[in-house]
Amino acid sequence: MGKRERIREITAPLLCWYAKHKRELPWREDKNPYHIWISEIMLQQTRVEAVKGYYARFLERLPSVADLAGVSEDELMKLWQGLGYYNRARNLKKAAEMIVQEYGGRFPDGYGELLRLPGIGEYTAGAVASIAFGERVPAVDGNVYRIYTRLFADGSDITQGKVQKSIREVMAEAVPQDCPGEFNQALMDLGAVICLPNGTPLCKECPVQEWCLAEKAGDMSLFPYKPQKKKRKIQDRTVFLMEYQGKYLIQQRPPKGLLAGLWEFPAQEGRLSAEQVKPLLEEWDADFEEIELLGSGKHIFSHVEWHMLGYLVHLRKLPRKLQEGMVLSSVGQIQEKYSIPSAFSVYLKEIFARSKEGATLQE
Numbered sequence: 001m002g003k004r005e006r007i008r009e010i011t012a013p014l015l016c017w018y019a020k021h022k023r024e025l026p027w028r029e030d031k032n033p034y035h036i037w038i039s040e041i042m043l044q045q046t047r048v049e050a051v052k053g054y055y056a057r058f059l060e061r062l063p064s065v066a067d068l069a070g071v072s073e074d075e076l077m078k079l080w081q082g083l084g085y086y087n088r089a090r091n092l093k094k095a096a097e098m099i100v101q102e103y104g105g106r107f108p109d110g111y112g113e114l115l116r117l118p119g120i121g122e123y124t125a126g127a128v129a130s131i132a133f134g135e136r137v138p139a140v141d142g143n144v145y146r147i148y149t150r151l152f153a154d155g156s157d158i159t160q161g162k163v164q165k166s167i168r169e170v171m172a173e174a175v176p177q178d179c180p181g182e183f184n185q186a187l188m189d190l191g192a193v194i195c196l197p198n199g200t201p202l203c204k205e206c207p208v209q210e211w212c213l214a215e216k217a218g219d220m221s222l223f224p225y226k227p228q229k230k231k232r233k234i235q236d237r238t239v240f241l242m243e244y245q246g247k248y249l250i251q252q253r254p255p256k257g258l259l260a261g262l263w264e265f266p267a268q269e270g271r272l273s274a275e276q277v278k279p280l281l282e283e284w285d286a287d288f289e290e291i292e293l294l295g296s297g298k299h300i301f302s303h304v305e306w307h308m309l310g311y312l313v314h315l316r317k318l319p320r321k322l323q324e325g326m327v328l329s330s331v332g333q334i335q336e337k338y339s340i341p342s343a344f345s346v347y348l349k350e351i352f353a354r355s356k357e358g359a360t361l362q363e
């Protein structure tokens, strides 16, 4: 049986399973394209359970495309804080501005038009167009690659563009005319709850088990095949929580590159000992009473790992001239106003724990 026939055969049992077992999700309560779009962007790299809270807060504050187009970058970053990949949020705003300017605020309803918007790739355009507008287009992401390669015991290197393209082509033909949105969502759910990425897939409960060649061969873990990644670069950093009268010095990161435009605690390359820290603080004109070692923190980005060592520096007085872009911020402002990325969460927890103000805000 060819691939196209096999996919055609699984369509009915898959849709039947979806009708009975589909997940109740807030963004499935209606077919509003704005809601679907926001949820899909949030779900990239973040678990469904974690996204629900962000999604509710985001829509409460920005209920329409026009609201998103008009929001300030600072407030947007605050709403996004913790989801990571902040360029996604910036692209949401850019796309919303384009929808307001070029489409008069009406959400574009065709796959091709959606693809023109910043931050919307083939998967997201396919998801929005098929679910909200019933357009017969696929939504192929990692879930579909996994199900597909297992179904056909296909050991091709899934990281290669041409392999992905050929899967998208087969899936595009497979999307049924009458219920494209349900078909795509059925695959999303199958990948999320049955054909699991890590650990053992729940093949006994799978509606397409009968057609699955990987399951017949008995080794589902071989698919999809991905060659080993290059090791991430390790960057050692020393992070300074410089406290003055209960407030902390923070600074804005450069507008380009990793964590662009977000706020951080001042830091220095390398893991510095307490003895090495003192001359550096003098160089920064930081008159201190005491330095406390806070311990290590680690954050993994896609290509880099930060291995951090933190010091809490109690300042006697502020440096005469603060470094460019540096501000003295209360714990409340750090929580409410400035977006400090989760890479620093170990040190954020530390200052929240030490502050009465932070403890109240955290509750």
Ligand code: SF4
Binding pocket: 147, 150, 151, 194, 195, 196, 201, 202, 203, 204, 206, 207, 208, 209, 210, 212, 213, 214, 215, 220
């Ligand atoms: Fe995935 Fe198992 Fe279903 Fe095959 S039978 S698609 S491996 S869950």
